[in-house]
Amino acid sequence: MAQLVRLTAAAAETGAGLSPVQGVLFTALGLVLLAIGIAHYRGYRSWVALPQNVRQRWFVTQYTVLAMAWLGAGILLSLVSVPLPSVLGAITLGAGILASVVGIVGLVWLPRLLRPRWLLEMQNDSTLTDRRKARP
Numbered sequence: 001m002a003q004l005v006r007l008t009a010a011a012a013e014t015g016a017g018l019s020p021v022q023g024v025l026f027t028a029l030g031l032v033l034l035a036i037g038i039a040h041y042r043g044y045r046s047w048v049a050l051p052q053n054v055r056q057r058w059f060v061t062q063y064t065v066l067a068m069a070w071l072g073a074g075i076l077l078s079l080v081s082v083p084l085p086s087v088l089g090a091i092t093l094g095a096g097i098l099a100s101v102v103g104i105v106g107l108v109w110l111p112r113l114l115r116p117r118w119l120l121e122m123q124n125d126s127t128l129t130d131r132r133k134a135r136p
Contacts, residue, residue, distance in 0.1 A: 023079065030075035037069020041116045062119060067106030074100030 018026065039045075045065075077096030081089045102114070112120065 018079070018082065023082075026075055026079055030072045030079065033068040033072030034076065035072070037066060037072055040065040041069060043116070043118050061108055062123075063106050063108065063110045063115075066110060066114075066116070066119075067103045070099050070103030070106050072103075074098075074103055 074096045077092055077099055079096075081092035081096060083089075084092055106114070115123075
C-alpha cells in the first residue's frame with residue numbers, strides 16, 4: 001500500500017496523467033458501460049441471457065452484459081482517483097482495479113452473490129434445463 005501511495009504521489013508531482021480529451025473519452029466509455037450493465041442487472045433485455053440465445057453467440061455468456069457494469073465502474077473509479085490526494089487516490093484506485101478485475105472475470109463467470117435475482121431464477125428453472133438437455 002505504501003508503494004502505491006508513493007507511486008500516485010510521484011505521478012501527481014510530475015504532472016503525468018490524462019489529457020482532457022482522454023479524460024472525456026474514458027468517462028464517456030465508463031458511463032456507457034455502467035449504464036448498459038445496470039440496465040441489464042435491472043432486467044432490461046434479460047431474454048438475451050436465455051440459454052438458447054447464448055448458444056447462438058459463442059463469445060457471449062449469460063454474464064457478459066452484466067460484467068459491463070463492473071468494467072464501467074472500474075474505469076470511472078480509476079479516473080476519479082487521478083485528482084485525489086495520495087492516500088484517498090490510492091484507495092479509490094484500488095477499488096477501481098478490484099471492480100475491473102471483477103468485470104474481466106465476469107465476462108465468463110460471476111459468483112452467485114453478484115448475479116441478479118432474475119438470472120438466478122432463470123438458471124434454476126427446470127423447464128429451461130430440461131429443454132437444454134433434450135436438444136442434440
